[in-house]
Amino acid sequence: MSLTVELHDVTRVYGKREALAGVSCRFLPGRVNVLLGPNGCGKTTLLRLAAFLEAPDVGKVVFSDGDLPVAPGVALMRRMTLVSQTPVLFNTTVFRNMEYGLQLRGGKEREIKSRVFDALELVGMGNFAGARAASLSGGEAQRVAIARAYALRPELLLLDEPSSNLDPEGGSVFEDVLRKLNEEQGTTVVIVTHNLFQARRLAHAAFFMYGGKMVEWGDATGFFNSPESALTSKFISGEMVF
Amino acid sequence: METILNGFIKASGLIVSLDPELYSIILLSLKVSGGAVLISSLAGIPLGAACALRRFPGRRSIVLLLNTFMGFPPVVAGLLIYLMLSRSGPLGFMGLLYSPTAMVIAQSVIVFPIVAGLSWSAAASVTPRIRETALTLGASGFAVDWRVISEARMQILSAVIAGFGRAIAEVGAVLIVGGNIAGYTRMMTTAIAMETGKGSFELAIALGIVLLLVAFFVNILLKLAQGGFSR
DSSP states (O other): OOEEEEEEEEEEEETTEEEEEEEEEEOOTTSEEEEEOOTTSSHHHHHHHHTTSSOOSEEEEEEEETTEEEOOSHHHHTTEEEEOSSOOOOSSBHHHHHHHHHHHTTOOHHHHHHHHHHHHHHTTOGGGTTSBGGGSOHHHHHHHHHHHHHHTOOSEEEEESTTTTOOHHHHHHHHHHHHHIIIIIOOEEEEEOSOHHHHHHHOSEEEEEETTEEEEEEEHHHHHHSOSSHHHHHHHTTOOOO | OHHHHHHHHHHHHHHHTTOHHHHHHHHHHHHHHHHHHHHHHHHHHHHHHHHHHOOOTTHHHHHHHHHHHTTOOHHHHHHHHHHHHSTTSTTGGGOOTTSHHHHHHHHHHHHHHHHHHHHHHHHHTSOHHHHHHHHHTTOOTHHHHHHHHHHTHHHHHHHHHHHHHHHHTOOHHHHHHHTTOTTTTOOHHHHHHHHHHHTOHHHHHHHHHHHHHHHHHHHHHHHHHTTTTTO
16 A cells, blocks of 8 residues: 545635635555646646645645555655755755755664665766765756655655756656656655656656646546547647647 | 054064963953853844744844844943943842953843844745755754754854954943953953053054954954855
């Protein structure tokens, strides 16, 4: 069984703008869930709610592990993590950035070191452990942010366009890391991406949002090959201009 | 011009010969200003950080007061402390007037708003995304605050150094509450003022050179803290 998140009729308002308008959905546990939609449709807001960075104005965000509900709190937050589009690294070395979350989880020094170096090797940043985070390029920083998330072995991984800063090789490395986590650890992945090729490659389930609403979701094969909604169809065929 | 030149020559002699009077004044100055900065930092950094990171009633008023008192005139601070510590004042029974402790208190009153105000500014300028990242990595409560403060550590160090610079160069308050007593409460700035008044420039110039050197090293530390040398 894997940790997952579901939204029950969630609304989130910024000023007069409704970023989310009565969204309900459940992300498939232990699967890669791809969240699609044009800019401003509410994808990032949904991830922020799932990561406890914001609270819904109306509705509920609920976590479960199998059939069991999981109460919100620090223990739950340490079973998940979020990687955002623009990587945020602390003003210290790459190693210190990597070990931060592991230390919070009470890992032993030896194990932390091993996990950090394994993760950095995996993203091709094995020689950067001692480098200052501020000295990294945007792509390198994003690789470190991905490695930092991998090192935590999260049960729920939330990704907000994590490969938009990466070159093709970096993008491929990222997809390998994501598959490894999902297949080996059973991590539930919720990923926002604008890259439809990437979405097709990774998705087990796909979700399409438009105007703050969840328009359609389902099994990836059916979603991409025979979408039910005309809006979804226009979006995945590239006809939707926005 | 000859007076100044002679003053410099004799001042160099005092510095090189480790003149006891000169060095006791320097040591007292460093002790008093160091003590004031220590007290101000222990109280001011947590207060500044709390105002930046927490929401509580009166927070805005505290920040407003800190910003106002950052420019607190030292003589006014000296006068207030004098009135508090004088025999007829509320704290007169402690017998602290004209003692190094009184000078530490007076300088603390001047330096505290500087350290607290600049610490608030430093912590408040850390992007909210640092806080959010710490949360998404599993931090909670004080661990999140500590992460934000760690990000602002260089600016907070700058605040402490700026406070020390203000304290070591301060003359009005320590003169009022310390009394400039030879061998007891005489500091570099008060000694310079007195020696200049007497027309005895050697010691004044020697102390002036040391004061400038201290200011120079404080500046170097400030630049180092801000990463100025790596740019």
